[in-house]
Amino acid sequence: MGMASPKTYTNPVYSYQHSPDQDSVTAVHHPVIIVGAGPAGLSAALDLALQGIVSVVLDDNNTVSIGSRAICFSKRTLEICDRFGCAAPMLDKGITWNLGKVFNGDRLIYEFNLLPEQHHKMPAFINLQQYYFEEYMVERAEQFSEIDLRWLHKVTQVQTDDNLAQIEVETQDGKYRMTCDYLLVADGANSPIRAQLGLESSGQVFEDRFLIADVVMQSELPTQRRFWFNPTFHAGQSTLLHRQADNVWRIDFQLGWDANPEEENKPEKILPRIQKMLGEDVEFELEWSSVYTFRCRMMESFIHHRVYFIGDAAHQVSPFGARGANGGIQGVENLTWKLAKVLKKEAPEDLVKTYDVERQQGAKENVLNSSRATDFMTPKNKTSKVFRNEVLNLAEAYPFARSLVNSGRLSVPCVYDGSPLNTEDTDDFPTKIRPGSPAIDAAITSADGKQWLLECLGGRFVAMICVKESNRLSMERLRQQITELMREAEEIDVLLVNATASGEDMLKEGCREISDTKNLIEQRYDLKPGNVYLFRPDQHVCGRWRSFSAGNVIGAMRRALGYELEVR
Amino acid sequence: MGNLNLKPNFSDPDSFYAALTELHRDLDPDQSERINARIILLLANHIGDQDVLLEAMRIATESPE
Numbered sequence: 001m002g003m004a005s006p007k008t009y010t011n012p013v014y015s016y017q018h019s020p021d022q023d024s025v026t027a028v029h030h031p032v033i034i035v036g037a038g039p040a041g042l043s044a045a046l047d048l049a050l051q052g053i054v055s056v057v058l059d060d061n062n063t064v065s066i067g068s069r070a071i072c073f074s075k076r077t078l079e080i081c082d083r084f085g086c087a088a089p090m091l092d093k094g095i096t097w098n099l100g101k102v103f104n105g106d107r108l109i110y111e112f113n114l115l116p117e118q119h120h121k122m123p124a125f126i127n128l129q130q131y132y133f134e135e136y137m138v139e140r141a142e143q144f145s146e147i148d149l150r151w152l153h154k155v156t157q158v159q160t161d162d163n164l165a166q167i168e169v170e171t172q173d174g175k176y177r178m179t180c181d182y183l184l185v186a187d188g189a190n191s192p193i194r195a196q197l198g199l200e201s202s203g204q205v206f207e208d209r210f211l212i213a214d215v216v217m218q219s220e221l222p223t224q225r226r227f228w229f230n231p232t233f234h235a236g237q238s239t240l241l242h243r244q245a246d247n248v249w250r251i252d253f254q255l256g257w258d259a260n261p262e263e264e265n266k267p268e269k270i271l272p273r274i275q276k277m278l279g280e281d282v283e284f285e286l287e288w289s290s291v292y293t294f295r296c297r298m299m300e301s302f303i304h305h306r307v308y309f310i311g312d313a314a315h316q317v318s319p320f321g322a323r324g325a326n327g328g329i330q331g332v333e334n335l336t337w338k339l340a341k342v343l344k345k346e347a348p349e350d351l352v353k354t355y356d357v358e359r360q361q362g363a364k365e366n367v368l369n370s371s372r373a374t375d376f377m378t379p380k381n382k383t384s385k386v387f388r389n390e391v392l393n394l395a396e397a398y399p400f401a402r403s404l405v406n407s408g409r410l411s412v413p414c415v416y417d418g419s420p421l422n423t424e425d426t427d428d429f430p431t432k433i434r435p436g437s438p439a440i441d442a443a444i445t446s447a448d449g450k451q452w453l454l455e456c457l458g459g460r461f462v463a464m465i466c467v468k469e470s471n472r473l474s475m476e477r478l479r480q481q482i483t484e485l486m487r488e489a490e491e492i493d494v495l496l497v498n499a500t501a502s503g504e505d506m507l508k509e510g511c512r513e514i515s516d517t518k519n520l521i522e523q524r525y526d527l528k529p530g531n532v533y534l535f536r537p538d539q540h541v542c543g544r545w546r547s548f549s550a551g552n553v554i555g556a557m558r559r560a561l562g563y564e565l566e567v568r
Numbered sequence: 569m570g571n572l573n574l575k576p577n578f579s580d581p582d583s584f585y586a587a588l589t590e591l592h593r594d595l596d597p598d599q600s601e602r603i604n605a606r607i608i609l610l611l612a613n614h615i616g617d618q619d620v621l622l623e624a625m626r627i628a629t630e631s632p633e
């Protein structure tokens with residue numbers, strides 16, 4: 001139901017290119033084919049390329065997102081994009097905000113400040129139009145020879161069994177066929193491939209409609225998120241105002257279930273609505289608009305033989321809480337390293353199936369969070385509405401009630417608690433970070449110029465070992481264990497924390513080292529001398545110990561690689 | 569399972585009951601519903617413990633009509 005094309009943004013046009021695959025008499029085989037060049041599909045291609053895995057990306061269009069759609073990109077997403085090498089332009093272009101204001105009627109009832117914890121490379125989130133986000137990903141993807149990006153190649157048929165996926169692709173030069181070991185399907189919330197395979201994504205539809213309008217205005221308004229429940233300019237409903245790049249402002253108007261979507265998306269209906277909200281003297285231009293009904297749904301399994309569903313095709317959420325694109329990219333990150341390990345024959349095939357285990361958990365969490373926010377905005381019956389309104393009425397005077405006001409929570413990544421890939425704690429550690437958690441960033445210093453812990457993690461397994469101020473005897477033991485680890489497990493990088501301070505140069509052979517100059521790693525990980533954390537290639541913790549032994553670390557790596565999985 | 573106190577705990581049960589009913593005496597059902605919602609929210613926050621709150625909800629739902 002999109003309309004008016006953007007005024008501040010000109011969609012790039014990517015040209016169709018004829019592939020030699022189209023001239024082959026037999027179907028050409030590829031290890032990985034990705035359908036859809038949106039945030040999820042491009043993330044998959046980028047992450048695989050970083051692992052040295054070649055992929056073909058097919059998109060039925062020749063440009064990025066038409067209109068903005070997703071606008072909130074979370075810290076974890078930016079950290080992942082930084083690993084891909086495309087976070088810098090996103091941060092440059094994106095808008096960072098910290099202050100949120102909540103109104104009940106026209107009264108400001110409270111403000112909240114999302115000032116993030118200090119000493120992280122990435123902000124808590126940025127606001128950026130989806131088309132910019134995708135454009136920067138495409139630019140990055142074009143730098144990789146491993147990525148064969150084909151615009152205007154539309155997949156029309158998919159067949160799969162346990163060994164192979166086979167597809168038919170339609171282009172201006174006619175049809176052609178290809179086969180692959182893994183087909184990653186990122187063809188969006190209404191996934192035609194999902195439908196063609198007779199698979200379902202099920203969940204709930206929220207009986208409400210929302211008008212999403214992006215407007216351009218030169219505004220003196222500060223960069224804040226403002227949320228109104230029942231304002232006089234839009235009585236009985238809620239409204240959200242958010243700033244994006246290029247003086248584009250996102251406005252979400254709740255319309256109610258009875259609203260007529262076609263009527264509501266007409267400029268003659270939209271423009272007065274916005275004017276009434278912004279005030280009669282404010283000049284603005286409508287950039288893009290759409291009327292949505294939100295739904296939260298997910299597939300029962302994201303894996304169908306050799307077809308792997310990712311992004312909105314696998315799971316869809318309502319936008320409050322920014323769990324859509326963010327959840328999609330986090331899901332992709334979970335899949336790609338496993339796929340790379342399996343394709344390189346460095347892990348059993350079952351490893352890749354744990355994508356479904358871990359990301360079902362992630363998707364359920366995302367569905368839960370965005371459903372709760374949507375339910376708060378659209379109470380399901382009279383009593384729910386009374387509770388909602390009284391929470392708002394109490395919130396102005398009483399801080400306790402503010403904790404219940406839910407206009408979308410900060411998007412946070414899933415902790416894979418209970419994952420079969422985790423080695424659970426046997427030693428006493430704080431649980432804020434734990435096996436299954438994504439790594440927490442910290443400012444560090446290192447001889448090779450790295451300034452952030454996350455720049456030292458990812459892509460490979462990393463054992464982070466603190467060697468500070470150990471006595472000679474324990475140093476000797478540590479050295480033995482590190483030597484053994486490096487000899488027995490080539491796939492693990494050793495990252496020494498504070499080795500320099502103890503002057504143990506011998507330890508450094510083949511190891512990387514960083515200095516925890518601000519004691520942030522110590523605080524955030526409770527990492528003490530002799531302690532070790534093992535990180536997976538997706539930067540999630542898979543094991544940790546107070547006393548470092550090579551055997552424990554190698555055992556945990558093997559578990560994280562799927563060697564201990566029960567045969568299904 | 570929480571540990572919701574189901575033994576008598578009011579400092580002055582008759583006065584509490586009188587105050588509660590007095591509160592609603594001149595209110596219409598809509599006003600009463602709003603006031604009750606506020607009371608529930610205030611007390612729920614005071615209790616805080618999710619297990620205790622869930623146990624109260626369970627008992628309230630399962631009790632005979």
